[in-house]
Amino acid sequence: MNIGQAATASGVSAKMIRYYESIGLIPKTLRTEAGYRVYSDHDVHTLRFIRRSRDLGFSVEQIADLVSLWRDRERASKDVKTIALDHVSVLERKIRELQEMASTLRHLAENCCGDSRPHCPILEELASDEPLPVHTKTDAKFGALGKA
Amino acid sequence: MNIGQAATASGVSAKMIRYYESIGLIPKTLRTEAGYRVYSDHDVHTLRFIRRSRDLGFSVEQIADLVSLWRDRERASKDVKTIALDHVSVLERKIRELQEMASTLRHLAENCCGDSRPHCPILEELASDEPLPVHTKTDAKFGALGKA
DNA sequence: TGTAATCCTTCCAATCATGGGAAGGTCAAG
DNA sequence: CTTGACCTTCCCATGATTGGAAGGATTACA
Known part of the structure; x- marks a missing residue:
C-alpha cells in the first residue's frame, strides 16, 4: 500500500x-x-x-x-487513565476560558443596540480602564489571559 | 515613555x-x-x-x-456588534468541540478501572474501528461542565 | 570618571499541527 | 511513448508569542 x-x-x-x-x-x-x-x-x-x-x-x-x-501488554491501565484525565482537565480549563470570553462578549453585545448610530458600549468597555466585567455564572475569578 | x-x-x-x-x-x-x-x-x-x-x-x-x-466617530454600532457576535459564534463552536472531546474522554475514563492491570477500555476504544462514541447528546449535554 | 547593570535595538529561531507548492522521479493506462 | 496520477524531498506559511544573541544607549553608583 x-x-x-x-x-x-x-x-x-x-x-x-x-x-x-x-x-x-x-x-x-x-x-x-x-x-x-x-x-x-x-x-x-x-x-x-x-x-x-x-x-x-x-x-x-x-x-x-x-x-x-x-x-505494551504489561501496561497499567492507571497510566492510561492518568493521561486521559489530565487531558480532560486541560480541556475543561480551556472550555471555562472560552465560556468566560463568550459570556462577557454576549453581555457587552446585549447592551449595544447595533444600529447605525456610533454609540457602542462594546468599544467603550474595551477602551475603559476598569477591569472587564466577567459574566460567568459560577466562578468569575480566573482573570483573563493576560499576565497582569 | x-x-x-x-x-x-x-x-x-x-x-x-x-x-x-x-x-x-x-x-x-x-x-x-x-x-x-x-x-x-x-x-x-x-x-x-x-x-x-x-x-x-x-x-x-x-x-x-x-x-x-x-x-471612527462616524461608525455604526451595528458594525461593532457584528464583529462581536461573529466572534461569539466562533467561541461557541470551539466550546462545543472541546465539550464533545471532554465528554467522550470522561466516559471512556469512567469505564477504565485505572489500576495496575493492563485491561483498558480507553486504549481499546482508540484502537477500535467503530466511530468514537460521543456522549454529548445523551447524558453529558452542554451544561455538564458547569460544575467542573 | 569608570564601570556595571539595565535598558534598548534588530535579527533569527522555535513553538504546534497542518497545508501549499515547486522541482523532479516513478508508475500505469491508453 | 505520452499523459496523468502518483510519489519523493525541500522550503515556506500559518498565529501569537516567547526566547535569545549581538551590540548600542542610558542610568546608577562608587
Missing part, C-alpha cells in the same frame, strides 16, 4: 504521515526500490489510532505515550 | 508591541535620537484596548477592525 492509500484508509493525510515519521511518532517504513513508502494494514491501524487520539485533542507528545502504552 | 514602561503600563509585552508595530496594527512611533521608541499615554491607551480585545479572544485581524471602528 502506498502512502496515498494509507492516508485514505486511516484518515491521516499523506503530509501528516510523513511528518509523524519525521518526528518519530511512527517508525520509518519499508520502501520500494524507487523509494516509495510501503504500508501494511497494521500500519494503517496505528495511524487510525493516532487520528482518533488527535480527534480527542491529545497532543502529539501525549499520543506518543498512548501509542507506547498501547503496544 | 520607553517601550518597557509602555509595556508595563498597558499589559502588552515589549516584544508584542514591536510585533504589533511590524504588522501595522499600531503605527510606527517616534524615536529618540538613539533609536528608542517613545510612547505617549494615548499610545498606552490604545495598547490597553488591544490587550483587552485579545483577552476576549479576538484575533489580531479582528482587533485591527475594532481599533479602526474605535477611532
Whole structure:
C-alpha cells in the first residue's frame, strides 16, 4: 500500500504521515526500490489510532505515550487513565476560558443596540480602564489571559 | 515613555508591541535620537484596548477592525456588534468541540478501572474501528461542565 | 570618571499541527 | 511513448508569542 492509500484508509493525510515519521511518532517504513513508502494494514491501524487520539485533542507528545502504552501488554491501565484525565482537565480549563470570553462578549453585545448610530458600549468597555466585567455564572475569578 | 514602561503600563509585552508595530496594527512611533521608541499615554491607551480585545479572544485581524471602528466617530454600532457576535459564534463552536472531546474522554475514563492491570477500555476504544462514541447528546449535554 | 547593570535595538529561531507548492522521479493506462 | 496520477524531498506559511544573541544607549553608583 502506498502512502496515498494509507492516508485514505486511516484518515491521516499523506503530509501528516510523513511528518509523524519525521518526528518519530511512527517508525520509518519499508520502501520500494524507487523509494516509495510501503504500508501494511497494521500500519494503517496505528495511524487510525493516532487520528482518533488527535480527534480527542491529545497532543502529539501525549499520543506518543498512548501509542507506547498501547503496544505494551504489561501496561497499567492507571497510566492510561492518568493521561486521559489530565487531558480532560486541560480541556475543561480551556472550555471555562472560552465560556468566560463568550459570556462577557454576549453581555457587552446585549447592551449595544447595533444600529447605525456610533454609540457602542462594546468599544467603550474595551477602551475603559476598569477591569472587564466577567459574566460567568459560577466562578468569575480566573482573570483573563493576560499576565497582569 | 520607553517601550518597557509602555509595556508595563498597558499589559502588552515589549516584544508584542514591536510585533504589533511590524504588522501595522499600531503605527510606527517616534524615536529618540538613539533609536528608542517613545510612547505617549494615548499610545498606552490604545495598547490597553488591544490587550483587552485579545483577552476576549479576538484575533489580531479582528482587533485591527475594532481599533479602526474605535477611532471612527462616524461608525455604526451595528458594525461593532457584528464583529462581536461573529466572534461569539466562533467561541461557541470551539466550546462545543472541546465539550464533545471532554465528554467522550470522561466516559471512556469512567469505564477504565485505572489500576495496575493492563485491561483498558480507553486504549481499546482508540484502537477500535467503530466511530468514537460521543456522549454529548445523551447524558453529558452542554451544561455538564458547569460544575467542573 | 569608570564601570556595571539595565535598558534598548534588530535579527533569527522555535513553538504546534497542518497545508501549499515547486522541482523532479516513478508508475500505469491508453 | 505520452499523459496523468502518483510519489519523493525541500522550503515556506500559518498565529501569537516567547526566547535569545549581538551590540548600542542610558542610568546608577562608587
